[in-house]
Amino acid sequence: MAELRQLLAGSGVDLEEWGGEVEETGATYAENAALKAVAASTATGLPALGDDSGLEVEALGGEPGLHSRRLGPTQAARNAELWRRLAAVPRPWRARFVAVLALARPAAVPVDYFEGRVEGELLPEPRGRGGFGYDPIFLLPDLGRTFAEFPPAEKHRWSHRGRAAQALLASGVLSSIE
Incomplete structure (x- = not known):
């Protein structure tokens, strides 16, 4: 939630955390994001953003x-499991982060979707202290840094969630939300 607040700062939208739990039963990132957004919008009677993301490893x-x-x-256990599965695979370990934001409004159909992707490589050990999740092992080869090595504002320019938020902001749909 903190990352979404940073990404949407200055948009005029006040983000509040709903706090409800939604089981991720969707078959896609978009379905999971929509489940969260629709549940929050239905529960609160307000527009709601849901998000889902993941790491996809080519090998x-x-x-x-x-x-x-x-x-x-x-x-640490998730990283170790990835490295175990990749142990016999030659590097580079190509991967991508994918994020989908879903915007649901009370009684509005359809849900609006905004996707961001970023290509990179996995490293055999973490680098950097920032970010969260897989950020310390996800390298942007062209920039020579992991997401954990970027200050937050710079990370947002390159990250999958940052790109999804940029698509949301560029769509203009937030200006129609009261």
Whole structure:
């Protein structure tokens, strides 16, 4: 939520956390994001943003994908499991982050979707202290840094969630929200 607040700062939209729990049963990032957005909008009677994201590793057929957070109980365990699965695979370990934001409004159909993607490579050990999740092992080769090595404002320019937020802002749809 803190990252979304930073990304949408200055947009005129006041983000509040709903606090409800939604089971991620969708088959896609968009479906999971919509489940969250629709549930929050229905519960509050207000427009709501839902988001879902994941890490897709080329050599693993796109896994862990939707299950990125379920790969282990802690981020260290998730990283270790990724490295275990990639142990016999030659580097570079190409990967992408994908994020989808879904905007739902009370009684409005359809839900609006905004997607961001970023291509990169996984590293065999973490670098950097910023960010969260897989950020310390996700390298942007052209920039030579992991997401964990960027200050937040700079990370937002390059990140999958930043790109999804940029698409949302560019759409103009937020200006129609009261």
